[in-house]
Amino acid sequence: MDLKEKAIASLKKHASGDAFSRLPAALPKASVLIPLLLRHGKLHALLTVRSVNLKHHAGEVCFPGGKSESGDTDETHTALREAEEEIGLPSHTVQVICKLFPVLNKAGLLITPVVAFIESSFKPRPNADEVSEVFTLPLEFFTKEADHSCYPVPSVFGPTHSFMYTDPRTGHIHQIWGLTAALAVTVAALALGKKPEFELGFDLDDPASAFRDVLNRRLSKL
Numbered sequence: 001m002d003l004k005e006k007a008i009a010s011l012k013k014h015a016s017g018d019a020f021s022r023l024p025a026a027l028p029k030a031s032v033l034i035p036l037l038l039r040h041g042k043l044h045a046l047l048t049v050r051s052v053n054l055k056h057h058a059g060e061v062c063f064p065g066g067k068s069e070s071g072d073t074d075e076t077h078t079a080l081r082e083a084e085e086e087i088g089l090p091s092h093t094v095q096v097i098c099k100l101f102p103v104l105n106k107a108g109l110l111i112t113p114v115v116a117f118i119e120s121s122f123k124p125r126p127n128a129d130e131v132s133e134v135f136t137l138p139l140e141f142f143t144k145e146a147d148h149s150c151y152p153v154p155s156v157f158g159p160t161h162s163f164m165y166t167d168p169r170t171g172h173i174h175q176i177w178g179l180t181a182a183l184a185v186t187v188a189a190l191a192l193g194k195k196p197e198f199e200l201g202f203d204l205d206d207p208a209s210a211f212r213d214v215l216n217r218r219l220s221k222l
Contacts, residue, residue, distance in 0.1 A: 030109050
């Protein structure tokens with residue numbers, strides 16, 4: 001079993017499936033696509049930098065994604081549509097692996113992470129109105145302590161993680177933090193089957209239970 005096959009098998013063990021299908025229908029929903037790819041014999045993740053002209057989270061690093069629209073058939077459809085609109089990723093070239101546990105952010109938006117593999121030859125075509133930059137980095141980066149900080153500020157995933165990454169291709173320094181960092185850490189730990197060098201905030205053997213408890217607590221306060 002090669003690296004990609006191992007990652008897919010590991011991720012599928014933690015697929016949420018329809019376990020969260022009975023959540024309140026009135027909750028505003030969104031999805032993010034977490035694109036993985038093989039490059040130089042390692043798993044990489046693709047991220048974007050939001051345009052500085054956007055009203056919310058301008059200039060921040062994130063995964064492609066956005067709010068659900070009336071024409072979307074499900075959370076995966078939302079993630080793929082948004083990725084195609086933002087970076088020109090053709091949905092028919094994407095190998096969707098699974099949906100992970102939805103997260104209710106501080107604004108009350110229910111966000112579903114959709115993990116997928118994309119072709120290593122993919123060349124992004126960023127929509128300048130939404131995305132200023134697209135870059136990839138080794139997934140293992142999100143398991144290392146070297147460029148990691150953890151703030152004592154509670155987040156929906158527990159501790160607030162932050163990473164500083166210097167893109168060797170451009171020299172640009174990116175801060176990856178908050179929900180995006182939490183999702184990256186989670187996917188890295190699950191796909192690589194590797195406990196990070198820092199406190200994760202949940203049991204790697206049964207992450208669904210932790211996220212279900214957090215989600216239920218948040219929903220009870222709405």
